[in-house]
Amino acid sequence: MAVEPVIALQQLVKTFQIRDSLFRSHPLNAVDNVDLDVHTGEVLGLLGRNGAGKTTLIKMMAGLLRPDGGTGRVLGYDVYRDHKKIRASVSLVAPTADVGTDNNLTVRQNLEFWAVVYDLDRQLRDQRIDELLTFLNLKSYEDHWPISISAGMRQRLAIARSLLVHNPILFLDEPTVKLDAAGAHAVREFIRKINREFGITIILTTHFIFEAERLCDRVAIMDEGKIMSCDSVANLRRHLQRYDSSVIQCGEVPESLRREAIRHLGALPQVASCSFQGERAEAAQFEISADPLESVLFDALKTLRAHDIDIHAVDTNQPSLEDIFLDTVNSKGAS
Numbered sequence: 001m002a003v004e005p006v007i008a009l010q011q012l013v014k015t016f017q018i019r020d021s022l023f024r025s026h027p028l029n030a031v032d033n034v035d036l037d038v039h040t041g042e043v044l045g046l047l048g049r050n051g052a053g054k055t056t057l058i059k060m061m062a063g064l065l066r067p068d069g070g071t072g073r074v075l076g077y078d079v080y081r082d083h084k085k086i087r088a089s090v091s092l093v094a095p096t097a098d099v100g101t102d103n104n105l106t107v108r109q110n111l112e113f114w115a116v117v118y119d120l121d122r123q124l125r126d127q128r129i130d131e132l133l134t135f136l137n138l139k140s141y142e143d144h145w146p147i148s149i150s151a152g153m154r155q156r157l158a159i160a161r162s163l164l165v166h167n168p169i170l171f172l173d174e175p176t177v178k179l180d181a182a183g184a185h186a187v188r189e190f191i192r193k194i195n196r197e198f199g200i201t202i203i204l205t206t207h208f209i210f211e212a213e214r215l216c217d218r219v220a221i222m223d224e225g226k227i228m229s230c231d232s233v234a235n236l237r238r239h240l241q242r243y244d245s246s247v248i249q250c251g252e253v254p255e256s257l258r259r260e261a262i263r264h265l266g267a268l269p270q271v272a273s274c275s276f277q278g279e280r281a282e283a284a285q286f287e288i289s290a291d292p293l294e295s296v297l298f299d300a301l302k303t304l305r306a307h308d309i310d311i312h313a314v315d316t317n318q319p320s321l322e323d324i325f326l327d328t329v330n331s332k333g334a335s
């Protein structure tokens with residue numbers, strides 16, 4: 001039996017009235033007919049340029065914003081009728097999350113206050129607070145006033161507050177935006193831990209593409225309110241024909257041999273393209289791209305050696321998620 005997705009959106013729309021410089025009102029579809037299923041326990045990344053609609057989409061999924069069209073369910077609750085139930089069942093860390101921090105309470109007291117609000121069991125409360133303070137490198141600041149700690153530490157405190165309760169869905173809108181490298185690393189490790197150990201479904205937005213690549217099972221690329229592509233990074237690569245490639249540097253290759261070698265390389269299964277560059281002997285190189293590359297690289301080298309071609313060096317390149325992202329947003333309709 002198929003497992004119900006924890007989030008199922010069909011043709012979801014959010015329209016804002018925006019004013020231009022002459023104060024004329026125009027409708028803007030911040031989220032434009034979005035279809036999206038999110039499955040239990042997955043980490044889904046939302047990537048997109050500024051204004052692509054990521055935060056608006058998250059707010060609708062978290063029960064903070066009412067959609068203007070389409071249908072959607074989050075944990076089985078309807079996004080129109082049950083927004084209060086949705087809000088009570090999900091956690092959200094917004095980029096402005098430290099708004100809820102009370103400057104008259106210490107770091108620890110802030111967490112204690114919210115643990116009471118969230119009705120956490122007394123014993124679990126202390127244990128969870130200690131765990132979060134340690135994990136987010138805030139333990140030595142637990143008795144400090146929030147006003148006296150840095151913006152990055154305040155962001156960590158906000159994240160800790162949102163994680164006091166292990167709700168089944170966690171939305172993280174730019175979770176590492178203000179953090180230094182060590183803080184961002186700690187938060188990423190924590191995201192991985194709560195996803196693996198507690199099976200929490202995580203939807204995150206980030207402008208750090210490597211972060212999405214490292215953390216996410218699937219990535220949805222948004223542009224102008226639409227989801228252009230949504231898949232695992234490996235499948236997105238395949239879909240956009242962004243194959244792994246290898247540059248094989250070699251010694252001098254006579255013209256006749258070059259054509260023969262290209263023909264044989266091109267005939268290898270899984271090879272998507274094959275070319276030769278370099279008129280000068282010292283810069284001669286073959287480039288092949290294949291899916292998957294590992295399965296043909298050995299045969300490609302054997303083929304070149306069978307033609308008595310000297311191999312000097314072999315480099316392999318894997319297209320990054322950044323290449324895929326730029327391909328997608330620069331060629332509309334690439335999904």
Ligand SMILES: Nc1ncnc2c1ncn2[C@@H]1O[C@H](COP(=O)(O)OP(=O)(O)OP(=O)(O)O)[C@@H](O)[C@H]1O
Binds near residue numbers: 057
């Ligand atoms: N309350 C609002 N009123 C009017 N327009 C809004 C409102 N909220 C968002 N928008 C507009 O909707 C579009 C999508 O905004 P959104 O904040 O969802 O983008 P985003 O992908 O999260 O961008 P960023 O990467 O900058 O955070 C933008 O054009 C934005 O100006």
Ligand SMILES: [Mg+2]
Binds near residue numbers: 054055056173
């Ligand atoms: Mg945003």
